[in-house]
Amino acid sequence: MNAAMNFTAATTTTKPHSPFLTGGVSLLRTSPTLLPLHRSPPSSIRMSLRDDGPSLAVVGVTGAVGQEFLSVLSDRDFPYRSIKLLASKRSAGKEMTFEGRNYVVEELTADSFDDVDIALFSAGGSISKQFGPLAVEKGTIVVDNSSAFRMVDDVPLVIPEVNPDAMAHIKLGNGKGALIANPNCSTIICLMAATPLHRRAKVTRMVVSTYQAASGAGAAAMEELELQTREVLEGKPPTCNIFSQQYAFNLFSHNAPILSNGYNEEEMKLVKETRKIWNDITVRVTATCIRVPVMRAHAESVNLQFETPLDEDTAREILENAPGVVVIDDRPSNQFPTPLEVSNKDDVAVGRIRRDVSQDGDSGLEIFVCGDQIRKGAALNAVQIAEMLL
Ligand SMILES: NC(=O)c1ccc[n+]([C@@H]2O[C@H](COP(=O)([O-])OP(=O)(O)OC[C@H]3O[C@@H](n4cnc5c(N)ncnc54)[C@H](OP(=O)(O)O)[C@@H]3O)[C@@H](O)[C@H]2O)c1
Incomplete structure (x- = not known):
C-alpha cells in the first residue's frame, strides 16, 4: 500500500x-x-x-x-x-x-x-x-x-x-x-497534447478516436473487468453489473447515453469542452469514444488540421518542450505511448507524430496520446x- x-x-x-x-x-x-x-x-x-x-x-x-x-x-x-x-x-x-x-x-x-x-x-x-x-x-x-x-x-x-x-x-x-x-478526462488528455500545437499553428479541425480504460468508469468497473477476465478464462459467463455487455476480451462504443444527433455524451464533451477551454467557438471537433479492456489510462488517436502549416519535426520539438507532456516516438524500435506505461504517472505521453498524408503540405498531423485519466x-x-x- x-x-x-x-x-x-x-x-x-x-x-x-x-x-x-x-x-x-x-x-x-x-x-x-x-x-x-x-x-x-x-x-x-x-x-x-x-x-x-x-x-x-x-x-x-x-x-x-x-x-x-x-x-x-x-x-x-x-x-x-x-x-x-x-x-x-x-x-x-x-x-x-x-x-x-x-x-x-x-x-x-x-x-x-x-x-x-x-x-x-x-x-x-x-x-x-x-x-x-x-x-x-x-x-x-x-x-x-x-x-x-x-x-x-x-x-x-x-x-x-x-x-x-x-x-x-x-x-x-x-x-x-x-x-x-x-x-472530462478525455478532453484533458487530448488538449494537453493538442494545445501546444494549436498555439503555434491554430487548429481548425480535430478528429479524436479514443480507447478508454475501465478506470474511467470508477472503481467498480475496474473490479468488474478483473472479475470478468478471470471468469472468461475459467469458461464461466461474465458478470455484467456495471456494463451491459462483456468487457473482457472485447471493446464497445462508450457507455455514455446516445444523444439525438447519434453522438454519445462522452463524444460531445470533447466537442463542447474543447471550444470552451480554447475560447474558440469556431474550432471543428468530432470524436468517436470506445471502451477497451484496459484497466487504467486512456489512449487517443488525434488528427489535427491547422490554419498555418506545421511540419512534424517542429511539432515534435514543440511537444518535447510542453509542460506535462513527454514524447515517446521511437520509430526504429516501434516504441510509442501505451496505457500501461503512463499508468500512475503525471505526464501525458505523445507519439506517432506524423504528417497527415490525406492533407495538403503540412496542414495536418496525426498524433497518438496516452494519459492516466484518474491522475492527470x-x-x-x-x-x-x-x-x-x-
Ligand atoms: N474515474 C475517472 O477517471 C474520472 C475522471 C474524471 C472525472 N470523473 C468523475 O468523478 C466522479 C467519481 O468518479 P469515480 O470514478 O471516482 O467513481 P467511483 O469509483 O464509483 O466513486 C464514487 C464516489 O462517490 C461517492 N458517492 C456516491 N454516492 C454518494 C452520495 N450520495 N454522497 C456522497 N458520496 C457519494 C462514493 O462513495 P461510497 O463509496 O460511499 O459509495 C465514492 O466515493 C464522477 O462524477 C466521474 O464522472 C471520474
Whole structure:
C-alpha cells in the first residue's frame, strides 16, 4: 500500500481494493520499459499539515478518483490545516489513514462544508449539483470533477497548463465561494497534447478516436473487468453489473447515453469542452469514444488540421518542450505511448507524430496520446487547480 494512504477494514463489507487503484501494486512495476515519464515524488518528511494551510474536504473519497486525490495531495505536499473525508452513508464510519494520521469517513451532508476552504468533489454529477452550490454558499471553493457545471457560462473549465487565466479572478481567503470545473478526462488528455500545437499553428479541425480504460468508469468497473477476465478464462459467463455487455476480451462504443444527433455524451464533451477551454467557438471537433479492456489510462488517436502549416519535426520539438507532456516516438524500435506505461504517472505521453498524408503540405498531423485519466484526467488536474488558489 501507498505509505500515505491506507484503508482500514472497519466493517466486514469492505472489499479489498483493486491492485490497479492507487495504493495497490503499481502497474508500472510490470512495465517492460524504462520511462522518462514523471510522477511527483513522494517526500519522506511531510510538511503538508500546517496551520497556515487551507482546510480541505474530499467528496467521494472512497472512489477511484477520491483515492487518487489523497495520493496526489500527499505526493505534492499540498499544505492543509485540516482534511475532511466525505462519502455516502454507506461508507460513513470507515477508517482511513492519510499521511500517518487516522480519519473516519463522514457522510456528506449539507453541514459538511462549515469552515472548509477548498472541496475536491468526485462523487458524480447529481451529488455535485446538490452539494456544490451549498458548499459555495458557505464560502468554499469547489473543484468539481463531474460534468455538472462544466458548460455553465461563469464556471471556469480549467486545465492548468492550458487556460490558467480562466480562474484568475477566483481567490482563496476572501470568504467568497466559487465553482471551478475539471474537464472530462478525455478532453484533458487530448488538449494537453493538442494545445501546444494549436498555439503555434491554430487548429481548425480535430478528429479524436479514443480507447478508454475501465478506470474511467470508477472503481467498480475496474473490479468488474478483473472479475470478468478471470471468469472468461475459467469458461464461466461474465458478470455484467456495471456494463451491459462483456468487457473482457472485447471493446464497445462508450457507455455514455446516445444523444439525438447519434453522438454519445462522452463524444460531445470533447466537442463542447474543447471550444470552451480554447475560447474558440469556431474550432471543428468530432470524436468517436470506445471502451477497451484496459484497466487504467486512456489512449487517443488525434488528427489535427491547422490554419498555418506545421511540419512534424517542429511539432515534435514543440511537444518535447510542453509542460506535462513527454514524447515517446521511437520509430526504429516501434516504441510509442501505451496505457500501461503512463499508468500512475503525471505526464501525458505523445507519439506517432506524423504528417497527415490525406492533407495538403503540412496542414495536418496525426498524433497518438496516452494519459492516466484518474491522475492527470481527474485528481492531478484538480489538485493543480487547487494549487493555483494558494
Ligand atoms: N474515474 C475517472 O477517471 C474520472 C475522471 C474524471 C472525472 N470523473 C468523475 O468523478 C466522479 C467519481 O468518479 P469515480 O470514478 O471516482 O467513481 P467511483 O469509483 O464509483 O466513486 C464514487 C464516489 O462517490 C461517492 N458517492 C456516491 N454516492 C454518494 C452520495 N450520495 N454522497 C456522497 N458520496 C457519494 C462514493 O462513495 P461510497 O463509496 O460511499 O459509495 C465514492 O466515493 C464522477 O462524477 C466521474 O464522472 C471520474
